[in-house]
Structures are given as structure tokens and as C-alpha cells.
Amino acid sequence: MNPRYLSLIPVAVAAVAPLVLPAYYITLMNFIGLASIVVIGLVLLTGIGGLTSFGQAAFVGVGAYTTAWLTANFGLSPWLTIFAAVIATAISGWLIGLLTLKLSGHYLPLSTIAWSLSLFFLVGNIAALGGHDGIPGLPGISVFGRPLSGPAYTWLIWIFVALAFLSVRNLLDSRNGRAVRSLRGRTVMLEAFGVDTAGLKTLIFVHAAVLAGISGWLYAHLVQFVNATPFGLNSGIEYLFMAVIGGASSLWGGILGSGLFILIRDGLQDIVPGLIGTSGAAESVVFGLLMVLILQKASGGLTPYLARLLPPAPPRIVKDDAATLPARPKPAAGTSILKVEGLVKRFGGLTAVNGVGFNLTAGHILGVIGPNGAGKSTLFNLLTGVLTPNEGVIELSGERMDRRPQAAFAKLGVARTFQHVMLRGDMSVLENVAVGAHLRGRRGAFSAILGLDREEEAAIFANARRQLERVGLGEYLHMPAGSLALGQQRILEIARALAADPVVLLLDEPAAGLRYHEKQKLDEVLRQLREEGMTILIVEHDMEFVMNLVDRLVVVDFGQKIAEGLPEEIQENSRVQQAYLGVDA
Numbered sequence: 032m033n034p035r036y037l038s039l040i041p042v043a044v045a046a047v048a049p050l051v052l053p054a055y056y057i058t059l060m061n062f063i064g065l066a067s068i069v070v071i072g073l074v075l076l077t078g079i080g081g082l083t084s085f086g087q088a089a090f091v092g093v094g095a096y097t098t099a100w101l102t103a104n105f106g107l108s109p110w111l112t113i114f115a116a117v118i119a120t121a122i123s124g125w126l127i128g129l130l131t132l133k134l135s136g137h138y139l140p141l142s143t144i145a146w147s148l149s150l151f152f153l154v155g156n157i158a159a160l161g162g163h164d165g166i167p168g169l170p171g172i173s174v175f176g177r178p179l180s181g182p183a184y185t186w187l188i189w190i191f192v193a194l195a196f197l198s199v200r201n202l203l204d205s206r207n208g209r210a211v212r213s214l215r216g217r218t219v220m221l222e223a224f225g226v227d228t229a230g231l232k233t234l235i236f237v238h239a240a241v242l243a244g245i246s247g248w249l250y251a252h253l254v255q256f257v258n259a260t261p262f263g264l265n266s267g268i269e270y271l272f273m274a275v276i277g278g279a280s281s282l283w284g285g286i287l288g289s290g291l292f293i294l295i296r297d298g299l300q301d302i303v304p305g306l307i308g309t310s311g312a313a314e315s316v317v318f319g320l321l322m323v324l325i326l327q328k329a330s331g332g333l334t335p336y337l338a339r340l341l342p343p344a345p346p347r348i349v350k351d352d353a354a355t356l357p358a359r360p361k362p363a364a365g366t367s368i369l370k371v372e373g374l375v376k377r378f379g380g381l382t383a384v385n386g387v388g389f390n391l392t393a394g395h396i397l398g399v400i401g402p403n404g405a406g407k408s409t410l411f412n413l414l415t416g417v418l419t420p421n422e423g424v425i426e427l428s429g430e431r432m433d434r435r436p437q438a439a440f441a442k443l444g445v446a447r448t449f450q451h452v453m454l455r456g457d458m459s460v461l462e463n464v465a466v467g468a469h470l471r472g473r474r475g476a477f478s479a480i481l482g483l484d485r486e487e488e489a490a491i492f493a494n495a496r497r498q499l500e501r502v503g504l505g506e507y508l509h510m511p512a513g514s515l516a517l518g519q520q521r522i523l524e525i526a527r528a529l530a531a532d533p534v535v536l537l538l539d540e541p542a543a544g545l546r547y548h549e550k551q552k553l554d555e556v557l558r559q560l561r562e563e564g565m566t567i568l569i570v571e572h573d574m575e576f577v578m579n580l581v582d583r584l585v586v587v588d589f590g591q592k593i594a595e596g597l598p599e600e601i602q603e604n605s606r607v608q609q610a611y612l613g614v615d616a
């Protein structure tokens with residue numbers, strides 16, 4: 032069976048189950064659906080985006096209280112208040128995101144606990160929201176004047192589960208989504224390709240908050256009463272558990288985890304008191320132990336186990352007739368691309384780069400070499416906007432860049448590779464390259480969620496395939512990037528940089544750690560790119576590798592330029608020999 036049709040099975044189950052299940056199980060199905068909507072958001076935020084949140088229940092509360100207050104006090108229809116619930120959660124998500132998303136490490140999860148607690152106590156103390164007693168007597172949801180109840184409400188909930196699922200799936204399969212999937216630990220890489228990582232974090236934070244708010248809206252009109260209890264920290268922790276036991280990076284895992292968590296908890300409440308003859312804390316203890324066991328035995332959640340039983344997803348189809356992406360005008364051979372003068376970077380008392388200057392013209396390869404600790408990486412970081420110089424001038428195609436951020440360099444056509452390869456190993460070779468074309472797409476998150484970016488996506492993937500074929504990796508398109516050898520991964524990074532349609536390629540120690548044959552292959556690729564007119568700057572430790580390849584060399588030592596010239600001139604230079612070999616020539 033085509034794996035694409037497998038997703039129809041849960042759809043059929045959700046359609047038929049409410050008709051055949053007893054009322055008690057329909058109620059459970061409702062609560063699984065409500066939780067799934069929240070947990071799908073959490074999969075996006077935490078499992079994929081790497082931003083751990085204990086506070087999603089508070090957003091469920093914002094959605095529920097917004098609709099409760101408006102319907103109870105003003106008699107508005109829930110079909111109107113859903114917009115209010117979405118707006119309220121989006122704004123609160125955006126505000127809280129603004130305050131907390133800059134935090135890193137443990138501080139972000141701790142801050143989610145803090146705002147979750149504060150919202151909980153705030154709501155409980157506002158008289159207009161009914162204090163701790165809450166707001167009773169909420170209306171149900173009607174369609175064409177008929178109140179939805181029983182199976183009809185369950186279908187409504189599961190339609191929203193499907194919409195939540197599709198919205199996140201579509202978002203993840205877009206240019207912003209690829210960046211979200213690369214977010215964990217790769218912000219420098221993303222920003223080098225012009226991705227606004229802070230904006231991206233806010234985007235997924237708000238999206239997850241809105242999904243939680245919609246779940247709150249559905250909850251409020253299902254139970255027709257709200258108070259603060261279901262929106263406290265406990266529930267926030269439970270949502271996180273659901274995401275983790277399902278498999279935090281899988282959308283299906285979000286639904287599976289919600290179902291398992293609620294069914295196991297409910298089952299234990301029935302079984303454990305029967306076994307030990309008393310009801311109380313025992314089922315909670317057994318539940319806790321069970322969760323620990325699942326986390327120990329299946330740290331990636333349960334979805335990977337199920338995924339093994341299913342046929343693999345078919346590879347992405349790259350269209351031959353896709354549109355081409357807009358390309359920037361290329362500079363004429365010989366024009367100055369990168370001009371550097373008197374660049375200085377100090378780290379406290381240490382001057383890592385001290386007055387370095389050079390000029391790189393279009394269509395040439397310039398090598399910057401130097402022994403360990405000479406200041407090459409620092410120079411590279413200055414030339415890509417990762418670091419800001421203390422003094423000096425960087426001009427890119429005639430524009431002053433020395434105080435500009437990474438994204439500005441990317442916009443003007445600087446594309447780079449990394450000394451320590453920065454790929455997402457479990458993403459396909461093709462998708463990794465597509466990340467490089469981020470700035471060449473225009474479609475935003477809304478378009479992606481609504482699936483309106485397909486044409487642009489086809490163009491991005493056709494371009495990615497072209498770049499991979501250009502560097503000789505055309506046969507690996509659908510393989511996980513992590514399965515390639517280091518030499519191929521380095522060339523893959525070059526293809527990703529080419530996908531950005533660069534004016535200049537900056538390669539950070541591309542030969543480091545490569546075997547002889549891999550270096551030869553890399554050399555071939557770079558020569559071919561130069562023949563095509565590409566301008567390249569290579570910062571490299573391996574003098575032998577660059578000697579036969581580059582047009583011109585700059586040698587740095589102790590942060591200073593000690594020589595510049597043609598490779599054969601550099602080879603004869605006694606100061607260079609001394610710096611490299613530590614001997615007097």
C-alpha cells in the first residue's frame with residue numbers, strides 16, 4: 032500500500048469511532064483530541080524547535096477564559112469568540128516569547144514554569160473571571176442552530192486535530208520549516224543563510240500557543256465551565272510527557288502520546304484500586320513508574336518503534352519543469368568583490384587579527400593560510416559578520432559591511448561553509464541544500480500553513496538538485512546527509528552555499544580532516560566552480576592543498592599579514608617558511 036494512504040486509517044478511525052464507542056470512551060476520545068492539539072504544537076516547539084515549554088496549559092487557559100468571558104458576559108457566539116481566543120493566545124504568546132525566548136539553556140524552561148504559575152494565580156484572583164470558582168454556564172457550540180453533542184462534538188474536536196496536524200506539517204515542509212528543523216544548535220549556520228532565528232523562534236512559539244488556545248476554546252464549550260485548575264503547571268508537565276512518550280519530534284507521536292497517556296492514566300485508575308483494594312495515591316505511583324520505564328526503554332518515544340513496522344516514506348519528487356528562482360546579477364570578471372583594510376579584532380588583551388588587508392576580485396580563488404592560532408577563524412568570522420571588528424574596513428561589492436550582522440552579508444551574496452560541518456544529519460541531502468536557498472524564497476509562514484508555497488518550493492528543490500549535480504552529488508539526493516563521508520559532507524556544504532546564488536563563496540578550512548582522495552575531489556569541484564566564474568575565498572591550514580589551487584595567497588601569523596602573492600612566490604618566501612616550519616630558511 033502507498034504509505035501516503037496510511038494516514039487515512041486514523042482519519043477513518045476518528046470518523047467511525049464516535050458512532051460505535053460507548054459514551055464513556057467518547058469522552059476519553061474528546062480529551063485525547065483536546066490534548067493532541069496542544070501536543071502537536073509542543074512537538075513543533077519542543078521536539079523539533081528545541082524550545083522546552085512547561086507552560087502550554089496556560090495558553091489553553093488563555094483560549095478557554097477568552098471565549099468563556101466573551102460568551103458568558105456578552106452572549107457572543109463561540110464561532111466569533113474562536114477568533115478572539117486565537118488573537119488572545121497569539122498576542123500573549125508573542126509577548127511572553129519576546130520576554131523569554133532570548134534565554135538559553137535551563138533558563139527558558141524555567142521561565143515557562145514561571146509564567147505558567149503567574150498566569151494561573153492571576154486568573155484565580157481576577158473577580159471578573161470568577162476567581163477560583165471560574166465561569167459557569169457557557170453555551171455549547173451549534174452548527175446551523177443545532178447544538179453539537181455526543182459524536183458530533185467529538186468530530187469537531189478531531190477536525191481541529193487534523194487541522195492542527197496539517198498546519199504544522201505544512202509549516203515544517205516549507206523554507207521556514209526547514210530552518211525550524213535545523214534550529215537546534217545551528218543558529219550560526221542559519222543566520223549565515225539569512226534566516227532570522229529570533230523571528231523563527233517567535234513564530235513556532237506563537238503557533239504552538241495558538242494551537243493550545245484553540246484546544247482551550249473547544250474545552251470550554253465542551254464542559255461549559257472554566258476554572259483555573261486544568262490550566263496549571265501540572266497540566267503543562269503532562270502535555271510535555273505526552274509529547275515525549277509519543278516521540279517528541281513526530282507529529283503522529285503527538286497524537287499517539289496523548290492517547291497513550293490518557294488511556295494509561297485512566298486504565299490505572301480502574302485497575303489499581305481493584306488490585307490493592309483501595310483507591311488513592313497508588314495509581315499515581317504506578318503511573319509515575321510506568322512513565323519512567325517508558326522514558327528509559329524508549330528515550331525517543333514510541334513512534335520510532337512503530338515507524339519501523341511501516342514502509343519508508345517515498346522520496347520527495349523533484350519536478351523537472353519547476354520554475355527557476357530569481358538570480359542576482361553576477362559581477363564582471365576582475366571587479367573587486369571583497370576589499371579588506373586594516374582589520375583588527377581584539378579579545379581582551381589579545382589581538383587575534385591585527386591590521387589584515389587584501390582584495391578579492393571576481394572569478395578568482397584567494398587563499399588565506401596560516402599556522403595554528405594565526406587568527407584565520409577570527410578573520411573568517413569577521414568576513415561573515417559573526418564577529419564585529421574593532422577597527423578596519425570590510426567592503427563587499429562596494430558596500431561597507433564591517434558593522435553589519437551575518438544576515439546582511441548573506442543578503443549581499445556571501446555564502447559560506449563551516450570548519451565543523453553544520454548539516455542536519457537526519458535530513459536528506461536535498462533538504463539540507465534547500466536550506467541554503469532560504470533568502471531566495473518569498474513565501475511566509477501563513478502561505479506555507481495554507482499550502483500556497485508549493486510552486487516556490489518546487490523551484491527551491493529543483494535548484495537544490497541542480498547544485499548537487501553541479502558538485503557531483505546528484506546520486507545522493509534522498510540519502511540522509513549524516514550517512515555521507517566527511518569529504519562528501521564538505522562538498523554538500525558547498526552545494527548548500529551555491530543554492531544561495533552567492534557572489535562569493537567563503538570556505539572555512541574545507542580540507543580539514545579529509546583523506547587524500549577526498550581532497551582531490553574537493554580540489555576538482557573548486558576548480559570547476561572557478562571555471563564557471565565563481566569567486567572563492569578559502570581560509571585553510573593545509574598549505575599543500577591550497578598551493579596548486581588558488582590564484583593568490585595571503586599568509587597570516589600571530590594575527591598579522593606576513594606575506595601576499597602568487598603561490599609560487601609564497602612558497603619561496605622565507606618568512607612564510609619560518610612561520611610554518613618554525614625554521615629559518
Ligand SMILES: Nc1ncnc2c1ncn2[C@@H]1O[C@H](COP(=O)(O)OP(=O)(O)OP(=O)(O)O)[C@@H](O)[C@H]1O
Pocket residue numbers: 378381382383401402403404405406407408409410572
Ligand atoms: N572568542 C575568543 N576569545 C578569546 N580569544 C580568542 C577567541 N577566539 C580566538 N581567540 C584567540 O585568538 C587567536 C587566534 O585564534 P583563531 O582561532 O582565529 O586562529 P586559527 O588560525 O583559526 O587557528 P586554528 O588553525 O587552530 O583554528 C588564538 O590565540 C585564540 O586563542
